[in-house]
Amino acid sequence: MPEVPVKRVSRRPRGEALREAILGAALRLFSDRGYFNTSIHDIRREAGVSIGAIYHHFGNKEQLAKALYDDLLERMGRAIEATIGGHSGYRERARAVIELLFDMTRDDPETMRFVLLAKHREFLSDEPPICSSRPFAIMRGLLEDGIAAGDVREMDPWVAASAMFGGALRMMSLSLDGVLEEGLARYIDEVVESGWRAVRA
Amino acid sequence: MPEVPVKRVSRRPRGEALREAILGAALRLFSDRGYFNTSIHDIRREAGVSIGAIYHHFGNKEQLAKALYDDLLERMGRAIEATIGGHSGYRERARAVIELLFDMTRDDPETMRFVLLAKHREFLSDEPPICSSRPFAIMRGLLEDGIAAGDVREMDPWVAASAMFGGALRMMSLSLDGVLEEGLARYIDEVVESGWRAVRA
DNA sequence: GTATATCGAACGAACGTTCGGTACGATTTT
DNA sequence: AAAATCGTACCGAACGTTCGTTCGATATAC
Numbered sequence: 001m002p003e004v005p006v007k008r009v010s011r012r013p014r015g016e017a018l019r020e021a022i023l024g025a026a027l028r029l030f031s032d033r034g035y036f037n038t039s040i041h042d043i044r045r046e047a048g049v050s051i052g053a054i055y056h057h058f059g060n061k062e063q064l065a066k067a068l069y070d071d072l073l074e075r076m077g078r079a080i081e082a083t084i085g086g087h088s089g090y091r092e093r094a095r096a097v098i099e100l101l102f103d104m105t106r107d108d109p110e111t112m113r114f115v116l117l118a119k120h121r122e123f124l125s126d127e128p129p130i131c132s133s134r135p136f137a138i139m140r141g142l143l144e145d146g147i148a149a150g151d152v153r154e155m156d157p158w159v160a161a162s163a164m165f166g167g168a169l170r171m172m173s174l175s176l177d178g179v180l181e182e183g184l185a186r187y188i189d190e191v192v193e194s195g196w197r198a199v200r201a
Numbered sequence: 202m203p204e205v206p207v208k209r210v211s212r213r214p215r216g217e218a219l220r221e222a223i224l225g226a227a228l229r230l231f232s233d234r235g236y237f238n239t240s241i242h243d244i245r246r247e248a249g250v251s252i253g254a255i256y257h258h259f260g261n262k263e264q265l266a267k268a269l270y271d272d273l274l275e276r277m278g279r280a281i282e283a284t285i286g287g288h289s290g291y292r293e294r295a296r297a298v299i300e301l302l303f304d305m306t307r308d309d310p311e312t313m314r315f316v317l318l319a320k321h322r323e324f325l326s327d328e329p330p331i332c333s334s335r336p337f338a339i340m341r342g343l344l345e346d347g348i349a350a351g352d353v354r355e356m357d358p359w360v361a362a363s364a365m366f367g368g369a370l371r372m373m374s375l376s377l378d379g380v381l382e383e384g385l386a387r388y389i390d391e392v393v394e395s396g397w398r399a400v401r402a
Numbered sequence: 403g404t405a406t407a408t409c410g411a412a413c414g415a416a417c418g419t420t421c422g423g424t425a426c427g428a429t430t431t432t
Numbered sequence: 433a434a435a436a437t438c439g440t441a442c443c444g445a446a447c448g449t450t451c452g453t454t455c456g457a458t459a460t461a462c
Contacts, residue, residue, distance in 0.1 A: 014426095014441070034323035036237035039417060050443040051419085057441090061418065119320050122235035129378035155391050158375060159368065163395035166367035167360065174359060177330035190356050194364035194399035216407075240451060251409040252453085258407095262452065 019057045021047045026068050031110040035065055035123045066124055072111050076104070077134035084138065090146035091200070095192045097139060098168045102184040105172045113176050116169070139165055143199065153201045163198040167191055220258045222248045227269050232311040236266055236324045267325055273312050277305070278335035285339065291347035292401070296393045298340060299369045303385040306373045314377050317370070340366055344400065354402045364399040368392055 025047035029038040040061055044051050058064035080097055087096045105112045120127050130136060143160040146152030152160060168191050175184050226248035230239040241262055245252050259265035281298055288297045306313045321328050331337060344361040347353030353361060369392050376385050 018442085034320060037323060040419080041417080044444095051445095052421090052443045053441075055419070056443095117320060119235060119318060122238065129375075129380060131375055131378060131380055155395070156388060158381065159372065159388055159391045159395065162371035162375070162392070163368040163399070166369075166371040167363040167399065168367075169371070170363035170367040171360065174330075174332055174363070177332060179330060179332055180359065187357060187360055190360045191363070194356070194360065198364070198368065198395035198399040219408085241453080242451075245410095252411095253409050253455090254407075256453070257409095 018049060018053055022049060022054055022057060022064070023068050023071065026064055027072075027110055027114060030065065030068070030118070031113040035118070062123060062125070066127070068114070069120060069124065069127075072115050073133050073135060076111075076115065077138065079104075080135050080138050084142060090142065090149065090151045091192075091196050093142055094164055094196065095188075097142070098165070098192055098195070099188060101168060101172060102188060105175055105184055109176055112172065116172060117176060136161075146199070151201055152199050155199070160199050164195045167195055219250055219254055223250060223255055223258060223265070224269050224272065227265055228273075228311055228315060231266065231269070231319070232314040236319070263324065263326070267328070269315070270321060270325065270328075273316050274334050274336060277312075277316065278339060280305075281336050281339050285343060291343065291350065291352045292393075292397050294343055295365055295397065296389075298343070299366070299393055299396070300389060302369060302373060303389055306376055306385055310377055313373065317373060318377060337362075347400070352402055353400050356400070361400050365396045368396055 022043065025043050026038075029042055029046055040051060040054060043064075044054060047054075054064065058067055079100060083096045083100045084093050087093045101112075115130070120130065140157055140161040143152055143164055144157045147154060147157065147160065155163075171180070171184060171187055171191055174180050180187075223244065226244050227239075230243055230247055241252060241255060244265075245255060248255075255265065259268055280301060284297045284301045285294050288294045302313075316331070321331065341358055341362040344353055344365055345358045348355060348358065348361065356364075372381070372385060372388055372392055375381050381388075
């Protein structure tokens, strides 16, 4: 059996691994204290890299935040698309999306906090509002298709999407803020059903 | 009838008026650029006062933001309470609250932006999440009473409040982000009805 | 005269960024 | 195959700027 050449035994990560170490550290700190309460020096310490490495990979602090933001939204968008593709019927699809969002909130609260709660326009200049990002566009599209198919009542798509998913997003905020006694899973049925009652034909 | 003495003719505001000039300038700038993108020197310029006056009235930047935040939430809480008191029936009360919020979003978007969209915990240490503030507590209480009265279906009060008002709050965010083609008033019926469908008994 | 309110120059700390340097793998030269 | 060359990745001390805050002076009210 051919030996896989292990080129590197170096202790510190390099290249792509280092880039991801920086992104991970940035996510942790931005999510915990916010963008403006996190200095490049903090990220340097948390990631165990040098200042130079950060600037080499990302150019500056804002572009680092932008790279992180794009990366997370891209992942979320793909996950939501896959979830929708795996179900049929608009009610079931909406439920699957909310289940996915709830699971992500539990399993990866840092990502959710950064994506949902952060005020990106405060530190990302010229960033469009999050509602025009892919995950939100997909959710809105789902409602539009439901309306066209006659499964969702005739109403403005923005209102429909807000009604179907607004409650779920609010519950996620509550969970991230730590005001809910129990995990989000406990509320999934009530949330999905009330959202569906709001929009079903 | 005793004459009310008009004591002052001085050009620059002093005392309470100056305090409010500072709060107004702070609201405008915080709402427009965010807390961290606004310096005390900016507020000084915008309000036309001295740095010393700001520190005399508020102590430091964070306490200024806290005073502003408390002031706005207090006003909102009172307005919502008055609105609820002026209507009967839970559906009508909920509608009146949403109408009030929509009107405030149109007439005073700066306040709404600061109260709704700002990440207060990022700059106000030890501030509880906004959902535990008075306006939100009142809205949750409204749903609780509705459940007790049998007008709202039996469900978790957090879920009920999220379902009833989550869509409306989301629409307000969309409006503040400038993604809606028309004014919020155009959507009030659909928003209220879908919220009510979600929670009515 | 005294207390309170206002003023603004000055300060020190913290921050984002720069830049001259080193480490290292790949490629070419000897 | 060893040496030299090269480009990329990484390093971190140092820099200039900005910011929140201080404080002694000044103005005003009573």
